[in-house]
Amino acid sequence: MYAMTGKLIARDGKRAQLAEILKQAAQVVAAIPECQMYIVSEDLSNSTHLWVFEIWDSRDAHDASLGNEQVHALIAQARPLLAAAPDGVELFPIGVHGLNHSIA
Numbered sequence: 001m002y003a004m005t006g007k008l009i010a011r012d013g014k015r016a017q018l019a020e021i022l023k024q025a026a027q028v029v030a031a032i033p034e035c036q037m038y039i040v041s042e043d044l045s046n047s048t049h050l051w052v053f054e055i056w057d058s059r060d061a062h063d064a065s066l067g068n069e070q071v072h073a074l075i076a077q078a079r080p081l082l083a084a085a086p087d088g089v090e091l092f093p094i095g096v097h098g099l100n101h102s103i104a
Contacts, residue, residue: 001055001092001093002059002090003054004090005088005089006087006088007049007051007086007087008050008051008052008086009082009087010048010050010083011048011082011083015047015048018082021074022050022052022074025038025040025071026040029054032065034056034058034061034065035062035065036056036057037054037055037098038055039051039052048083055096059090
């Protein structure tokens with residue numbers, strides 16, 4: 001199992017637009033069987049920050065998803081909305097309780 005979490009900082013006034021792109025990404029990766037979880041969250045303490053948390057079967061599965069044409073297109077759409085490079089960490093989950101539903 002492989003997990004990662006990342007902070008994305010949107011340009012002023014662009015967080016909602018960036019969030020929509022990330023929500024589209026969640027729908028795309030939902031069709032990839034190796035993606036176990038993809039959560040997009042707004043930071044309640046900062047109006048420009050978004051967080052993404054992902055769990056995959058393996059790092060290779062995550063890396064392969066970056067070659068997906070739809071994922072690649074969404075990344076290209078998101079880049080101009082970022083105020084800084086994404087900041088994240090790779091994780092190895094040692095205890096998991098998942099979500100049983102999707103959030104639109």
